[in-house]
Amino acid sequence: MITFLFRGLLYVVSAGLGLIAADLLLDGFEIEWDKWWGFVICILIFAILQSVLAPWVAKVANRYAPVLMGGIGIFSTLISLIVVVLLPIGGLRITDLTGWLLGSVIVWLITAVGSAVLPLIFLRKKVASVKSARR
Numbered sequence: 001m002i003t004f005l006f007r008g009l010l011y012v013v014s015a016g017l018g019l020i021a022a023d024l025l026l027d028g029f030e031i032e033w034d035k036w037w038g039f040v041i042c043i044l045i046f047a048i049l050q051s052v053l054a055p056w057v058a059k060v061a062n063r064y065a066p067v068l069m070g071g072i073g074i075f076s077t078l079i080s081l082i083v084v085v086l087l088p089i090g091g092l093r094i095t096d097l098t099g100w101l102l103g104s105v106i107v108w109l110i111t112a113v114g115s116a117v118l119p120l121i122f123l124r125k126k127v128a129s130v131k132s133a134r135r
Helices: 003-027 033-064 066-085 096-135
Strands: 029-031 092-094
Touching: 003 029, 003 033, 003 096, 029 033, 029 096, 033 066, 033 092, 066 092, 092 096
Parallel strands: none
Antiparallel strands: 029 092
8 A cells, every 4th residue: 555655656746747847848838836736736636637547548549549559648648738727726827739749748758757767766765775674
């Protein structure tokens, strides 16, 4: 259970890093920092939606369009961003087509890399402490 919560927390952190990276790199992708609570809620909702939508989109694509299986992560990221931006909580705005398309790719890429690298960074310390405790 602790591992599940730890991985969930790291996924939320990587989603936040992806959204911040897109904000820094694109003009049409804007985090509304004056509504920081809305941005925090956006991160949480985005992470939950991404976790739920990715398997569902994969199942639908596998059934109806198997050729699209490679783009499942980017497509579910785009759907999650659409939902989060349409919510009336504020915190995130995407104003142009470049923001939507490149923003989805950037958020997906940072989230994917963060989901793979962050556990290694944090677990390395844990593994080292367990090894030293055994000696």
